[in-house]
Amino acid sequence: MAVQQSNPFGKGDPRIISLKEPVAPTLKGARPPVEPPPLLKVEDLNTWFPIRKGIFARTVGYVKAVNGVSFTMQAGETLGVVGESGCGKSTLSRTILRLEKAHGGSVRFEGKDVFALRGKELQQYRRDMQVVFQDPHATLNPRHSVLDILTEGMLVHGLIKPAEAQDVAAQLLLDVGLQPDAMFRYPHAFSGGQRQRICIARALALKPKMIICDEAVSALDLSIRAQVLNLLMELKAKYGLAYLFITHDIGVVEHIADNIIVMFKGEIVERGPAEQVLLHPKEPYTQRLIAAVPRVGA
């Protein structure tokens, strides 16, 4: 009854009302007044590696791999981080994942300081934030079957019971476009593209809100790369994932990123919506990166 009353069309077929409901303007209208905390807020992040010299290992200086980097990401956003090899983009991702210690600055995930997380909160962060690494040959333990690889995380976090493992693994494999019986095999029985799908499935298993793709498609050849990118976009639409997409190849992000950050020597040199950065790059470094993308008929 309440639905019918709030129906702006007044009278009519109830089926039409239910069809219209998901696109009701109230959903969009609710956003501006209450600003939710951004999914990820990185502020003035520094990851410096000390250079030690002498027998007492005195610190004589720092390699500033990530230097004063700030950005924010909203839920469901895809942010491309572009830069040449060694510009600090992987260190940035490793710092966000707490695999490296930050020298200064802060990372906030849903308003919580990531570096201060302990115990249960840290485990929750581990579930919400997943990663897909570059080399699909190194990221899967060669001695564990695909079933183990996919379900160990869920078992550790207590999301499923051991008896459910096979069903869940089968669903995950279908999600990433593999046959369910792949779960009984070991990683080396798969091609690079298939392994990357397994890595994606492993990341998806914990139902994360955000996945960091650290050069996730760089090691794949071009046709497989397109397939995996399409898969990532499908999963994003299905599960409302946010991606931090790190790549040295600006051509990879141009199709998928909402916003782009360009990094050079540990600092952000340019940022903005994808079209703006790609079509009207301001920095000469960005212009060079874009010019470096090979194009058919160029």
Add this chain to the structure above:
Amino acid sequence: MNEGSEMTHTPVSSSVAEAAAIRGPSAWRRLWSDWGTRLCIVAIALYTLTALYGEVVYRYYKGSLWEGAPAALTWAPDRTPPYNELHMESRYVPPLTRVEWPAHVLADGTAVPARTHRYWLGSDNLGRDVLQRLVQGARIAFHVGIMTSLIAIPLGVLLGCLGGYFGGKVDSFVVWLCATVSAMPGLLFILAIALIAGKGLFGIYLGIGLTTWVSVCRNIRAETLKHRDRAYVQAARVLGYSHLRILFRHILPNVMHIVLISFSIRFPASVATEVFISFLGIGVQGEPSWGIMINNARARLWQGIWWELTFVSLAIFLLVLIFNRLADALRDVFDPALRNR
């Protein structure tokens, strides 16, 4: 959703059996397929059976299965064990000789009937059978090899894993400990421990075990260090696994081949050390070990009594050879880079 889209649907062929086929033959199959390795395995099995036989003989003549066993498991053999029987009338008998021992009456009035005996590998300076002593030596060798490995390998694996995985202060401590232990002359250290623990096998186990874990530890540490920064370990951390789970469920299976290989290296090495310690006279007491036999035989080699020294040396040589050969084969089988896919 994407079941429908053909492009992302990568077919993976079915059946688990086929998966096994792709994985390649098992480690055991690959070991067995090489005739040289097969020979080694057979030889090791023979050595083991010999040692077991020696153990049975030893227990039988000892009178009970273990010290303080219940009466049901105790018996009273009224003879010295054959490997310790003295026959002064048949000293220095060369191999394959058959001797006849006449009937005689012992001091306590027991009558011993006449016997014939063939010395397959000759007799020593007191008329004791070299073959039987050799079998008892194999028994001691296996005791030492297995016991010292049981002390050294768990110690080395644990310290190596912890040092390699955690790094920092833990690693510094492990490396310092390794360096300190290996800086001491090994034999001197073994002798000191053996003297403190008292003469006998226990001192030898402890002495050899506490000095030889260093090489195991170093190998395991280096291998763990290599795996620690591998992407699969990083992924495991991001998945929120505990350090212990990562260390023992993810890394240890990948460095386990080193444990197997180091066992096959440690085993003959500790046998060789035991031989040397017993040779020096602070090892095994009252039982024949290979070291004692060599020490015994060495004095009479110049008289042309070659058999005792020769057969003992041969037994040690073969044991070391086959174990090293097997270690080599194990390394090849477990090295993922050499594995045929």
